[in-house]
Amino acid sequence: MFVLGIESSCDETGVALVESGASGLPRLAAHALHSQIAMHQAYGGVVPELASRDHIRRVLPLAQQVLSEAGHGLGDIDVVAYTRGPGLAGALLVGAGVACALGAALGKPVLGVHHLEGHLLSPFLSADPPEFPFVALLVSGGHTQLMRVDGVGRYELLGETIDDAAGEAFDKSAKLMGLPYPGGPWLAKLAEQGDAAAFKLPRPLLHSGDLDFSFAGLKTAVLTQARKLGDALESRKADLAASTQAAIVDVLLKKSMAALEQSGLKRLVVAGGVGANHELRHQLDAACAKRGVRVHYPELHLCTDNGAMIAMAAAMRLQSGLQAATDRYAFDVKPRWPLASLGAPEPQFG
Ligand code: ATP
Numbered sequence: 001m002f003v004l005g006i007e008s009s010c011d012e013t014g015v016a017l018v019e020s021g022a023s024g025l026p027r028l029a030a031h032a033l034h035s036q037i038a039m040h041q042a043y044g045g046v047v048p049e050l051a052s053r054d055h056i057r058r059v060l061p062l063a064q065q066v067l068s069e070a071g072h073g074l075g076d077i078d079v080v081a082y083t084r085g086p087g088l089a090g091a092l093l094v095g096a097g098v099a100c101a102l103g104a105a106l107g108k109p110v111l112g113v114h115h116l117e118g119h120l121l122s123p124f125l126s127a128d129p130p131e132f133p134f135v136a137l138l139v140s141g142g143h144t145q146l147m148r149v150d151g152v153g154r155y156e157l158l159g160e161t162i163d164d165a166a167g168e169a170f171d172k173s174a175k176l177m178g179l180p181y182p183g184g185p186w187l188a189k190l191a192e193q194g195d196a197a198a199f200k201l202p203r204p205l206l207h208s209g210d211l212d213f214s215f216a217g218l219k220t221a222v223l224t225q226a227r228k229l230g231d232a233l234e235s236r237k238a239d240l241a242a243s244t245q246a247a248i249v250d251v252l253l254k255k256s257m258a259a260l261e262q263s264g265l266k267r268l269v270v271a272g273g274v275g276a277n278h279e280l281r282h283q284l285d286a287a288c289a290k291r292g293v294r295v296h297y298p299e300l301h302l303c304t305d306n307g308a309m310i311a312m313a314a315a316m317r318l319q320s321g322l323q324a325a326t327d328r329y330a331f332d333v334k335p336r337w338p339l340a341s342l343g344a345p346e347p348q349f350g
């Protein structure tokens with residue numbers, strides 16, 4: 001069975017084709033991605049209207065590219081999956097509209113996928129896929145959550161950020177340092193040349209005793225430090241970047257270890273854009289090795305948004321018993337949508 005996946009929740013248009021059998025993990029046949037980063041960079045962040053318009057321009061050529069790379073045609077598609085939420089409403093509507101139109105034209109079922117479930121299941125596309133159950137650290141541009149995952153759709157929220165996401169902490173701190181959007185990867189690169197102990201920055205909620213996070217105070221501390229440095233900021237930027245990264249990674253690390261301890265699980269899965277961060281991976285690898293915990297990541301290029309994770313999540317839900325609907329192409333999107341509310345696979349449409 002072939003599942004075509006379309007991602008358009010924010011500033012990446014992604015399309016992918018996944019092949020799935022009755023058993024065994026679905027396999028990625030081809031995927032293509034267009035990032036709008038360059039377009040939004042001039043504005044220092046994502047401009048929703050520009051994002052929607054660009055998704056419209058890109059999505060069909062990307063779908064054609066994916067099918068031709070996989071050596072298949074439109075007629076080979078069995079299910080069309082799209083990101084139903086969370087994300088920017090206008091951007092989501094493009095993927096949803098195209099997916100439902102395609103499904104209707106082909107007479108094939110469509111399936112709306114939760115964007116975070118896509119991130120969460122993306123490590124199953126890697127050469128070293130995890131096995132259930134596991135603790136998941138979901139660290140992206142808009143979310144920071146620890147979950148207990150017992151199977152597809154069986155997600156229990158253990159803790160989450162009460163304000164900014166980890167990716168936001170990276171991006172906002174980077175912006176204060178004059179780095180381009182999105183700042184996470186730029187800050188990480190700069191941090192390689194800096195001293196992580198140079199500035200003492202707060203580790204919010206580190207000793208809160210629960211598994212929640214808070215990053216808003218850290219951003220303020222970075223701003224205060226940058227102001228204090230004044231003209232000296234330019235020469236101390238790498239040190240400030242390294243200190244900022246260390247504070248974020250430290251909190252993510254300690255809370256992940258606490259979640260593993262509390263759950264008694266011996267497997268950690270990291271997903272989302274911040275999961276591409278080398279320092280985070282390095283620290284988690286070391287801490288997990290010490291505790292006999294297996295840790296799994298998505299492939300580096302599949303950490304941030306892509307169509308492969310959406311096709312994969314749809315294929316895994318279908319394998320777990322979900323029936324995709326063939327009779328309804330009316331669609332809605334869910335700009336806000338808690339992952340833990342998703343539940344195990346069941347027919348989505350009436
Ligand atoms: P969400 O998935 O929560 O809706 P999103 O889709 O915008 O948000 P992702 O695409 O998963 O988020 O990740 C983007 C985030 O990852 C950005 O904040 C970006 O700065 C961050 N990021 C990407 N690479 C790195 C890196 N190497 N180090 C730190 N942060 C990174």
Ligand code: MG
Binds near residue numbers: 011012304
């Ligand atoms: Mg993005």
Ligand code: FE
Binds near residue numbers: 119140304
């Ligand atoms: Fe994302």
